[in-house]
Amino acid sequence: MSASEIPVPQDPADALAAVVALRRLADQLEDAAVEQAMRAGWSWPQVAEALGVTRQAVHRKHAKRLIAAGVKLRRRSP
Template sequence: MSVGENSLPPEPADALAAVVALRRLADQLEAAAVEQAMRAGWSWPQVSEALGVTRQAVHKKHAKRLIAAGVKLRRRGDERV
């Protein structure tokens, strides 16, 4: 997919609404992807590095939800070598 000059929707309302919808989709994708990674045994530092955000940010955004969903989270010190 490319969003070059040519493919920007001609109507500003459509272009702006697309931004809103993409953010929503990205949030959903992030939630699913983080859950998948944590279920597969990834650690917070690994997930945060992959997402390019701080560990605090990713933890704050997802920890409670994952704990509530019964995902077993690796703690610091559990790192496998």
Template sequence: MLTSKLPTRITVPAPDDPVAALAAVVALRRLAGTLEVRAVRVAVQRGWTWAQVGEALGVSAQAAHRKHATRLRRAARHDEEVDG
């Protein structure tokens, strides 16, 4: 589970250790992806427009919508089914 507290000190492996360095790259991509999905969900729930989301992510409104809208609709339908 991702928490709001991140470590204050992160050890970055040296690039001369490709196994450790590439494993760190994969872990960072996953963390960034998880954070992006959760932050977009909260932003949309709080009434942000896709233009605002896109601007915050450094992409167009259309790119933000294309990447996240289907996932958000699916999650909302799932929540409705679970809630009743």
């Protein structure tokens, strides 16, 4: 789908609210996807590269939560 095919709501309030909702959905999707990958044995560097962010960023954002959830984390990349 090209950018011109993304439906843009006519009302600015709807368009701005869609941005807020998409960010929230993306955050939720990231939480679930990172947890899924780490449970499947991915390493931090792999997850970071797949997300297009630094290893430090992904670790800072998700490590505590996953450790609290009892996910067994790989310490080193293969």
